[in-house]
Amino acid sequence: MKANTDLISASCVMDLPRHCVAFAQFAPQGFALVEGESCVVLCVNSAFSRLLQKPVEELVGKRFEELFADNHSCAHAFDRVHSTGKPERHVEVKGSEAHPIYWSCTLWPVGSKEHVDYVMLEITLVDEHPQKALEMSEALLMGSVRQHLLVEESAALNERLRLEIGERKRTEKALLESQSQLRDFSAKLESEVIERTAKLNETSSQLEAFVFMVAHDLRAPLRAMQGFSTLLIEDAGVALSDSTKDYAKRIVKAAQFMDDLLCDLLAFSRISQQQIELFPVSLEEVVQGVISQLQKTLGETKAQITLPKQWPFVLGYKPILRQVLFNLLSNALKFSAPDRPPRLVIRTEEQAGFMRVWVEDNGIGIPAEYQTEIFHPFTRLNGVQYEGTGIGLSIVKKGVERMGGSVGVESTPGKGSQFWFELRKPLSP
């Protein structure tokens, strides 16, 4: 009961109410009462003495800062509590880092609000577990705060996602609409192309039919004109005067020319429009065929033809190639010079991927300025001496072009012309 006596004695000294001292006497925490102005320790309880490991006599009567010589923060806290009248609590760490000891130190004023007479000090040795719990609770708090933040953030992100998904859905819908529009457009375009192609084919075949009808129907009255004017000359020949006979002859000739014109027009129209397929064609076969077709004219004109020793194959369409060579050879015979018999040369020349076929003559030739023009329809350079429709070379040009080739001419007026056309070589002859 020594401690008890100490406290009682102290309380007596300090004139404190007796029960005030008594309530702290056996408290498990250490209590100390310090006088405000002088900082002198007025009394301590036994827990205080035990915690500081010093007998009560050594503590009472000492100045507060002497109790915690090594701890200035406690002394500063005392000054603050004394001057402000506000309580403070501190946790101090002592001992080694591996085994920390936590001191909890609470100071609060005793007295009136205006004047702090005493400062009460309570110290507790805090186990490390509560500290850890504190840390954990702090961490939990921090965690919950962080969680809260995260929840808020995720809510914001969700909102943004929702907006973005909405946006995306709208974009997708717009895209689908555009795609279906595009499909509609392309379907419409396709059907328009089909429709127009059909129309074009129809127009084309209508045109061909029209040209055929024109040629066919125009030729019928021509046959009559020609036939009956011929009969007129034959049957009434004796009764007709020379000039009347000449008129009738002119009717026959004009009808014949018109018939040639219609035939050439028909051929030109057909060559432009007919469906063709290209095959390897023997040039020799075609040329020989044309020569036998022209045999009569060749004999009449005393013409000579030099043919190549080696005959190539060309990629072409036989009926058109025959027409092309027929027109070139009959032109070469027709436009011969009056003073010499025609000398014709057919030769071939291999080019890169192409075969060039030359048809050369020693005829009247073509002035340079007309060498392009002669391939246009109805171009006639020699109206009076040489009859012709002016379509023959147009047929040649169109025909060669239809077979994927080209034509040209080199010529010296008065000496002769060298016509050529180029056709692709077949891959394997």
Add this chain to the structure above:
Amino acid sequence: MNRDGTILLADDSEDDILLTRIAFEKAGIKNSLQEVHNGEEAIAYLKGEAPYNDRARFPLPILLLMDLKMPRKDGCEVLTWLRAQKGLRRLPVIILSASMRVEDVTRAFDSGANSFLLKPSSLSELVAAIEALGNWMKFNHFPSLTDDA
């Protein structure tokens, strides 16, 4: 059948028929010539329908010389009809046309034509063609059109 029998000309052009008649005359072919001016008339003549029901006046021909392009029924339609007839289907038919179209030649032969001659534009060529026809007739054996044995 007698090769001196009647030849039937079917053509919508009176001029061409007249020129053909003249060409026959100039070629010295004596066969009698009858004429019709469209496909329907040709069928009526061959069937012996009015106004061609008098076979003494309009005898069954030994040869039909026919244009392709005719009103009512064209040459190919007449040929298609003809080739489906009992006996009559053997009648030799020569197409005499101004058409140079490959398609027309093909169509004519597919319909049962025996020959296809291009109408020449000059009288002399027409006479030459008819002379050739006369030579062919001298050597041709004409079938019976009535006996369907």
